[in-house]
Amino acid sequence: GAVVSQHPSWVICKSGTSVKIECRSLDFQATTMFWYRQFPKQSLMLMATSNEGSKATYEQGVEKDKFLINHASLTLSTLTVTSAHPEDSSFYICSARDLQGPGTGELFFGEGSRLTVL
Amino acid sequence: SQQGEEDPQALSIQEGENATMNCSYKTSINNLQWYRQNSGRGLVHLILIRSNEREKHSGRLRVTLDTSKKSSSLLITASRAADTASYFCATDSGTYKYIFGTGTRLKVLA
Numbered sequence: 001g002a003v004v005s006q007h008p009s010w011v012i013c014k015s016g017t018s019v020k021i022e023c024r025s026l027d028f029q030a031t032t033m034f035w036y037r038q039f040p041k042q043s044l045m046l047m048a049t050s051n052e053g054s055k056a057t058y059e060q061g062v063e064k065d066k067f068l069i070n071h072a073s074l075t076l077s078t079l080t081v082t083s084a085h086p087e088d089s090s091f092y093i094c095s096a097r098d099l100q101g102p103g104t105g106e107l108f109f110g111e112g113s114r115l116t117v118l
Numbered sequence: 119s120q121q122g123e124e125d126p127q128a129l130s131i132q133e134g135e136n137a138t139m140n141c142s143y144k145t146s147i148n149n150l151q152w153y154r155q156n157s158g159r160g161l162v163h164l165i166l167i168r169s170n171e172r173e174k175h176s177g178r179l180r181v182t183l184d185t186s187k188k189s190s191s192l193l194i195t196a197s198r199a200a201d202t203a204s205y206f207c208a209t210d211s212g213t214y215k216y217i218f219g220t221g222t223r224l225k226v227l228a
Contacts, residue, residue: 045218111160
């Protein structure tokens with residue numbers, strides 16, 4: 001199946017700093033990518049839909065100025081957690097759909113990025 | 119909450135037994151998918167079932183869908199210790215924004 005790469009897999013930062021997480025589709029083009037957040041032993045909560053060449057669409061309750069999303073190319077979307085605080089510590093996962101492939105609409109997920117804010 | 123509900127929240131069985139987990143959702147859907155997540159890892163797609171399908175099989179997996187009850191079930195037959203993971207259902211209402219269920223944590227004891 002298609003491959004989605006996420007980097008970094010884990011990051012520790014000080015409170016007040018910004019952290020960028022990258023999500024790349026390695027063998028397909030993804031005009032749309034999705035960013036999820038997952039707390040320990042909980043489900044995935046959709047944060048935003050990242051659209052190539054246009055603004056991201058944020059879910060209700062997600063601060064767009066806090067979680068900056070840029071989808072500058074057909075294979076890369078980035079999530080920047082700005083002025084991170086301990087409550088932003090979480091597991092962030094991206095996903096993408098391969099619309100050109102023979103698949104049936106399944107989402108391909110990155111391996112996730114664990115953010116710890118001290 | 120937009121999330122679907124899954125039950126049980128946690129399931130512990132012996133190797134070789136079957137594991138059944140259920141998912142209920144709230145809105146009409148185009149399709150429903152099941153995913154598996156090992157601890158601290160990303161999600162792996164298991165199976166997709168469309169709204170006009172009632173049952174699908176893939177290896178040891180069997181998925182059913184009842185759109186009248188807005189529910190789905192995932193059956194893993196002859197479970198193995200390696201099946202230990204969290205399992206999530208995810209629904210698509212046609213917007214390609216998948217909404218995930220609360221998940222079932224399965225533990226298969228060797």
